[in-house]
Amino acid sequence: MRRMKKGTKWLLPVLAMLLILAGCQTVGGLDVNKALLGDLNVKSVESSTTLSLNAVPADGISAEDLEMIELINSFSVNIAHVKLQDNGNVSATGTVTYKQATVPFNLSMDKEAVVLNAEGAKQPFYFPLESYEASLGIEGLDESKLMDISKLVSEFVVKNLPNPAAISATSVSESVYGQQLNLTKLHTEITGDELPALVKSFLKSVSKDTEGFTALIGGLYDYLYPILIASGADDELDYLGFGEIPLEDKEGVVTVAHDAAKLAVDALLLVYDKQLENLYETTPELATVLSKDTKLQVDLFVDSGFHVRKQNIDLTIALPASEDLPLKSISVKSESQTWNVNGPVTADLISKEGAVDLTATELTPGETLRNFEQGSTVYNVLKDDLKITARTLFIEPDDDYYYYPVNIGGTTWVPLRYVAEDLDAGITWNGADKSITVTDDVYGDTIVFKIGSDQALVNGTSVKLQQPVFVDEYGDANVPLRVLAEALHAKVEMDEDGYIWIERP
Known part of the structure; x- marks a missing residue:
């Protein structure tokens, strides 16, 4: 995971819009290009976002599946306040709702780590972030060029995407963070059955956009060249068709790369309709997903500086009937607003002291x-x-590969280590008295077995075993399965054929 640089964080919602809009056409007097790309230059801002899910169950599903769908629908996220500082630091506070329970949380990110804290946590959690230099083993890499690449890609995509059939722009007055603003509302809708034609139109435009395509590849060259040289990967470019052109020859490399990319796009266009037809034949479920019942609706509220101040996204995906996925559709709804654009913002960083390093x-x-x-x-x-402590083990009576159980006088004995570890227990060996201490992972209970002894200690209480603990031919200590499993809060069941199920809730 790498750090998301300043200015690029606001590329994410913009890219969602790039899937359905083209900036090369003016709609209702609004320059859509500027509206979509304006936030790429935002260096500091404050915002809020809400996110919710809605799954529609298929007909005749089981009560268990219906319960799971109700759990999905109970989930929502409210990010009440995000602060993006001009140095790239970010902080956020909000709540996660699940089954009528609400959990407040806060997180922050700087150049070193992402830190997360939630109500009920004894200490924060953090995920350290490698810099580009560290991850690539390169010193002095100019990370600022990444934003230039983001802009190039965005501008190229915006320039070539076709407008969907349903798109409009109107003047509105909207409240943003308690302030009434005069904004332009850009509304667009697209259905699944429109997507194939839009993609084809985009590819046609890309094929003709020689200037934009070349500029994009040139920008990628400027960014990747020092990385390839430093990593030695330039020696492998012979396999990509650059064998006759020195890597330092930017014009030659860009020309070859452009021609190869254009050839690939043109070849795809030649077979696009046939391949799409074949895809529908081999994957008939796709007809449901790419139908009119799949729909994306987006409302952008843009100010006079071409910054998106509010954004509402509603995506519904129609799903084919399936036993594995008992849903008719699933919807995602997001609403956000931004304020203090390019104003003074200070992120609230969380201290990593005492935090749990997730890596x-x-x-x-x-x-x-x-x-x-x-x-x-x-x-x-x-x-x-989520039942993160639940475990289910299955032992066959003739298993001679992993558990290899042994029936002694009607009692099943198993190698201690395999069963204990599969139930997440810790194991400690004491060579002095040849004892093995097993510690339950969840509750902390302890079970002590001693090689050659028919006595075990479960939380300090002596338990008589059928016979002494023994070491088998593989060097593993064997103990009674039921004694071990039940001490680790698991239940043991055996059918008449000797098959064993071990379950811990």
């Missing part, structure tokens, strides 16, 4: 839960709804 180790379910107060909303969601 340092893979947290077990128990470790994850222990990072939250017991009984807190997040704790309950993780344990009861």
Whole structure:
């Protein structure tokens, strides 16, 4: 994961619009190009966003599936306040709602890390961010060129996309963060069945846009050239058709790359209709997804400086009937507003002191839960709804590959390590007295077995075993399955054929 640079964060909502709009045409007196690209120059801003989901169940689904859909529909995110500072630092506060429970959170990002804190957490979590230099092993890389590339790509796409059939611009008065503003509302709609024609029209425009295509490739060359040289990847360009052209010959490389790219686009256009027809035949479900029932509606509210001050997006995707996905459709709705554009903004960074480094180790379910107060909303969601502690093991009576159980006098014995580790337990060996301590990952209970002893200690209480713990031919300590599993809060069931299920809720 790399740090998102200043100025490019606002590219994300803009790119959503680039999928359906073209800036080369004026709509209702509004220069759509400027409206779509204006936010690329924003260096500081404050904003808010809400996001919600709505899944429509298919007919005749099970009660279990319906319950899951209701859980999906209960989910929403309200990012009440985002602060983008001109140095690229970002902070956000908001809430996540799930099953009528609301969890406040706050996060921040600087050049070093993303830090997240949530209500009920005993300490924040953080994800360290490598710089481009560190991730590529290159020093002195000019990261500012990345924004130039973002602009080039955006301008190229905007210039060549066709306008959808439903698009309009009107003057409106809207409230943004408590301030009444005169804005231009740009409204557009697109349905799934329009997409193939829009994509084809875009490819045709790209094929003809020699100047824009060449400028884009030239910009990519300027950005990638020092990376290729520093990493030594330039030696491998012979495989891409640049063998006769020195990498430092920008004009030659760009010309070859443009001609190859244009040839690929033209070749695709030649078979576009046939390939699309074949795609519908081999994947008939696509006809549902790319139907009129799939619909994207977007409202942009643009100020006189061509900055998007409000944005409403409503996307509905029609889904084919399937046992694996019992939905008719799923919708995503997003509403956002921005203020203090390019004004003085200071992000509220969260201290990393005492925070949990998410890359340092893979947290077990128990470790994850222990990072939250017991009984807190997040704790309950993780344990009861997401069931991160739940485990199911299956043992065949003749398994000689992994668990290789042994039936002794009607009791099943298994290698301790495999079953304990699969139930997330910790294992400690004491060579002095040949004892093995197993610690439950979730509740912290302990079970102590001793090689050659028919006594085990479960939380300090002695438990008599059928026979002493023994070491098998593979060097593994074997213990009674039921004693071990039940001490780790799991239930053991065996059918009449000797097949064993071990389940921990």
